[in-house]
Amino acid sequence: MPHRVAVIGTGADPDNPDGDGYAMAYHHATAYENHPECDLVGCADIVPENAAAFADEFDIADENVFEEYDELLEAVEPDIVSLCVPPAIHDTIAIDCIRSGVVEAIHCEKPMADSYGGARMMTQEASRHDVQLTFNHQRRFSDAVRTAKALLDDGEIGDLERIEFAAPIGIFDYGSHSFDLCNYFNDEVPADWALGQIEYSEENVHFGAHNENQAVVLWEYENGVSGLGTSDSADDGGPTSAVECHHRLIGTRGTIELGPSGEDDEELPTLRIRRAGDEEWAAVETDDGLHSWEFIDRAIADNVRCLEADEEPELGAANALNATELIFATWESARRRGQVDLPLTIDDNPLEAMVESGDLSPVPTTEDE
Numbered sequence: 001m002p003h004r005v006a007v008i009g010t011g012a013d014p015d016n017p018d019g020d021g022y023a024m025a026y027h028h029a030t031a032y033e034n035h036p037e038c039d040l041v042g043c044a045d046i047v048p049e050n051a052a053a054f055a056d057e058f059d060i061a062d063e064n065v066f067e068e069y070d071e072l073l074e075a076v077e078p079d080i081v082s083l084c085v086p087p088a089i090h091d092t093i094a095i096d097c098i099r100s101g102v103v104e105a106i107h108c109e110k111p112m113a114d115s116y117g118g119a120r121m122m123t124q125e126a127s128r129h130d131v132q133l134t135f136n137h138q139r140r141f142s143d144a145v146r147t148a149k150a151l152l153d154d155g156e157i158g159d160l161e162r163i164e165f166a167a168p169i170g171i172f173d174y175g176s177h178s179f180d181l182c183n184y185f186n187d188e189v190p191a192d193w194a195l196g197q198i199e200y201s202e203e204n205v206h207f208g209a210h211n212e213n214q215a216v217v218l219w220e221y222e223n224g225v226s227g228l229g230t231s232d233s234a235d236d237g238g239p240t241s242a243v244e245c246h247h248r249l250i251g252t253r254g255t256i257e258l259g260p261s262g263e264d265d266e267e268l269p270t271l272r273i274r275r276a277g278d279e280e281w282a283a284v285e286t287d288d289g290l291h292s293w294e295f296i297d298r299a300i301a302d303n304v305r306c307l308e309a310d311e312e313p314e315l316g317a318a319n320a321l322n323a324t325e326l327i328f329a330t331w332e333s334a335r336r337r338g339q340v341d342l343p344l345t346i347d348d349n350p351l352e353a354m355v356e357s358g359d360l361s362p363v364p365t366t367e368d369e
Contacts, residue, residue, distance in 0.1 A: 003104075003304065005032050006042035006078035008069045008093060009085035010054035024109050024136070025084040029058050031297040032082075037304060042076035044069040069093060073100045080307075083108040086208040091118030098122075098131045105132035105307050107300060111176040112320050114209050116328040117347030123317040134303050134313050135320040137180040141298035143287040144270045148249065148256050149185060151273060151284070158253030158276070160186065160225050165247050166240035166261075167231040170204060170211025171327050172351070175231055179323035181247055186225050188319055194219040195339045196330035200351070203362040204233045210351050210362075214238045217330040229330075246290055254278070259290050335359075 007025050014023035025043075032038040042064035045051035055065045066072040073096070081097050083090060083106055091113040097103045106126070112119035112135055126133035139145060152160060163185055165178040183189075196217035204211045215231040216239050232238035246259025254275035260268045269283035270290060288294070299315055306313035325342065331350035333340045354360040 002037055002039035003079040003307070004042075004076065005038050005040045005080045005082065006044070006064075006072055006076055007040070007054070007082045007084060008044050008072065008097075009083060010043050010045040010050050011084060012047070012050055013053070014057075025054060025082065026057070027293050027296045028082040028084060028107065028136075028300065029054070030293075031300040032080075033058065034297055035301060035304060037308075038080065038300075042066070042072050042078060044072040070096065073097065073102060077102040079103070080105045080107070080304075082106075085109075087111050088114045088208055091115075091122050094122050094133065095125050098125045098129050098133070103131060105134070105303065107134050107136065107303055107315075110135045110137055110180075110320070111172055111209070111327070112317075112324045114352065115347060115349045116324065116344060119321055119324045120347075123321050126317050132303070132307050132313060133317040134299075134315040135317065136296065136299060137177055137315055137320065137323070138295035138299040139177050139181060139290060140184055140314060141295045141302070142290050142292070144258060144290055145181060145184070147284060147286050148247075148258055148271055151256055152185060152249055152251070156254065156273060156275065157249065157251030157256055160249060160251050162226045162228065162250040163247065164228045164243050164245065164250070165230070166243035166245060167229065168240070169206060169231070169233055170213075171215050171217070171229065171231045171330055172209060172211045173206045175215075175229065175327060176323060178229060178247070179326045180320065182227055182229070182326075183319065183322045185247070185249055186221055186223070188322060189221045189223045189225070190322060191219050191227075191326055191329070191342050192222050193339055193341050194326060194329035194333055196333040198331065198334045198351070200355075200360045200362050203364045205365075210349075210355060212331075212351060213362075215330060215334075217326070217333070219326060219329070227326075229326075257281075 010025045014026040044066040163182045167175040167178040198212040199214040200212045213233045217229045219227045230239035232240040244261045249256040262268045271284040272281040274281045329340045335350040
């Protein structure tokens, strides 16, 4: 029998997506429809008209459309739940799904949670109740990313020494992908310490959560590989211009770049490599770029495959927590004004705490901005 799938948090009109959701539920649902081993049977949203519109789009029966997710869980008893609500309630709803006793797998949007304690608790409870918990770091399934990893593993640039990234928006939102890919390239080795600084003077809220305006973070993994990450919400020549690359892998015998940036009139390949001794970069052909809704389809397909094979999925909570630890470690370092040794032991959200205490006072943005 197909896996019974339900979506919690359908969101608003997919024809007019914005920073409050980007209609991610619709992309999840489309992916499930592409796989005959899945049957989308229910949905819930606190805005009834949103749930109704979603149900109409995906032919969900009226009796399986709910405003409250707990009623959905009880009535529909889904095997798989896609969780597309804001980060502030990821942990609460995910844990309720985990403890329901009916859900076998949860695929949750990133970032994991708006506190490190919440992210850690989700991971713990999923493990304790043997529920597959995954997060939508779908960029791992880009052919460009996969090809870069293959080049690295084949020794094309020698031994990996440093990973760099530049993230728009902030290290919580977009940076969740950025840190996750850094960890992917370094085989999920845990980080040993982090040292970060941020600037937050203008309110930068995405999906209901604060993101800094600018950040710079240095960290080191337990195997000695180092990291340099930058974010700049304005994208106006701030810290990200120091990296000018989506990701850069620096080895003992060369460098790989994913998504390099150049002059406005300069077209650069999605993936390129320069081995030791080369005078020029060599473009590497890939089947796709770094951004595609198709990656969600690939991610969900892998999650379902792992669920059926009883394998640990690549997007599993343990890997997501590694990335999330570095996000909150960056903000904790800014709060402490010093290096943070890992594993991280805090439970809160340091950026949010600094805003609430008045240590940071971002100027609210207007609707016109």
